[in-house]
Amino acid sequence: MNSRFPLLFLVLLSICSLAQQTRVTPPVAPPPMPAALVTLELHEDNSVTFRFRAPNAKEVSLRREGATDALSMQKDESGVWTVTTPPLAPDYYGYSIIVDGQRTIDPFNSLLKPNLLSTENMVHVPGPPSLPWELNDVPHGEIHHHFYKSVAAGDDRDYYVYTPPGYDPAARTRYPVLYLLHGYSDDASGWTAVGRANVILDNLIAQKKAKPMIVVMPLGYGTMEMIHVGWGGIFNHPEVREKNLSGFHEALLNEVMPKVESEYHVINDRNSRAIAGLSMGGSESLLNGLNDLDKFAWIGAFSAGGLPEPFEKDFPGLDAKANQQLKLLWIACGTEDRLITANRNLRDWLKQKGIQHTDIETPGMHTWMVWRRNLAEFAPLLFR
């Protein structure tokens, strides 16, 4: 027997047993371990099997991002619930396991979809290298994580900055900047951890489809009360929405932008500054962009949500003169998204005002599958 085994075993058993909270005496050989449950299994045809152990549950189902209905899972005699999806299009999908009405996640799948209101798992169904979010053997940019005390929001917070491959802080090359905003309930890591923005930019830049650019991903809340009140509370607290938008405006313009512009080699010029975001972040991009055209020439809204009519109220004085300053106003929404009507109404209003913009409708619901594709389509248009 390998002489390293007993101590190696003791060592590992010690760590295991810490988790198991049982007292054991190390034997000379490892004890039989229960076979680990394979909780996530990807098949050759891109169908996926999900398993979850819940021996006493009455009803377990799988809720997957972009699927209209939850899939019922079936229990076997060992208490493990299983379901296999139909073949899925290559993508990253968020999902939760619903156990007797309680949302939960699979702790054995370490691929997580971070969210301030409810963490989910993700499953990657790999596709060809041509898909913009697939990791390829191309030069990679770097993600910088910054921390600061915000006066505007009254808290300690963070933001992320993507620098493109070859970015050299000691060189003189200056880059344009995209401010990229997440949606309600996401945190500042959303666009990288779920949206794969760094991978998408790496690929687009390697293919020379997008100009090398810096991407800044701030925390998109002007007040964290917006999260504390939750999905339910924001209906009853219009003052929180107002505080959220005004606080974010202040945090972005007076805190994040000056820090970025002093720390990174950016071109400080409206023609080299874009702002875009998804859902709540789409509205924030429109509000901050269209109301401050001196700062931003390129604006993108992906499935924007939270802009009430009449639009005049949020965009006072906006008219066709804006066309002289706007390089791009790009408004996208999935056709199965419940926000499609609100987005169509907004575009009708812009048309009526004579404000040039690009209308994009793609298949899909209110999902990251739509927003990754939006970013891959939008980024190449910038800074031309």
Add this chain to the structure above:
Amino acid sequence: MNSRFPLLFLVLLSICSLAQQTRVTPPVAPPPMPAALVTLELHEDNSVTFRFRAPNAKEVSLRREGATDALSMQKDESGVWTVTTPPLAPDYYGYSIIVDGQRTIDPFNSLLKPNLLSTENMVHVPGPPSLPWELNDVPHGEIHHHFYKSVAAGDDRDYYVYTPPGYDPAARTRYPVLYLLHGYSDDASGWTAVGRANVILDNLIAQKKAKPMIVVMPLGYGTMEMIHVGWGGIFNHPEVREKNLSGFHEALLNEVMPKVESEYHVINDRNSRAIAGLSMGGSESLLNGLNDLDKFAWIGAFSAGGLPEPFEKDFPGLDAKANQQLKLLWIACGTEDRLITANRNLRDWLKQKGIQHTDIETPGMHTWMVWRRNLAEFAPLLFR
């Protein structure tokens, strides 16, 4: 009624209903929402109440990092299980909810303890600003996330680099470097996401207790097979352990170190290079440090695990001559850690060989509570 309500409601309901997968027609006023369950509640005396909804479960308990026994949770008539801990010492604690033997996590607590084998939640019991891991109003360093293709390990992987407050890539100031390694089942984010290494360094540097330094946190596996075989499999695969250690050695010395030394302003000198780590990372620090004293003058092992006796086998030819090169060999372990005997044996062996080292024993088990304190005690000793 505020005219913004109907559309705001539609917008938010759209997003909600996407998750709920039900079709709704927007009413003029929001419908009553079920009261959200408060799953985590910190009390004034530092006791914590945990709640988890599992109406059909037979047995639910809470397993907390550093607690010897799991705490039984009690069910109420609504199917919610609850337990309140005794008052806890201020710290960050990992925990899981065990539902009928199945480990799970609370998806509504977004503070996560990432782990490649099993994600957990964390709870922060806040303490005075003097605790080294508490966020204080001091200048903050920055965390850089790097991605590259590893030839040594044959995969795409990442590493993190902490630069201290005031680090200026365009200036000429050069810094010493600490290579800081995580434990088995952690990923490269472990030392920042769980170990709060950036916060600890920010605080120590602000207090002038530690010298400003760069901290490099690589992925600590030489092969990801080490994770694929799992806790059970590593008992049966000594060849995976060997491949893991040799692959990591190669990835660290031939890939991560050259990249760091070309991208950051570091002092390229053994006297300005430290290596330390926890558990598996402690062993890797000893193996890479003591066997390559030309590279590292400062070595730390926190609860090192995985070094089999006889030690001569892993440290061939090591003897008292090492004292001429070693600036610090710091070996720490918690007294309630099952690895304490292995660590004492190692120190006895070093003593017998005449190799100077610092023995540290502190209260505690194999936990991050011990390792955060280890880092806070070890970092101030470096580069003196």
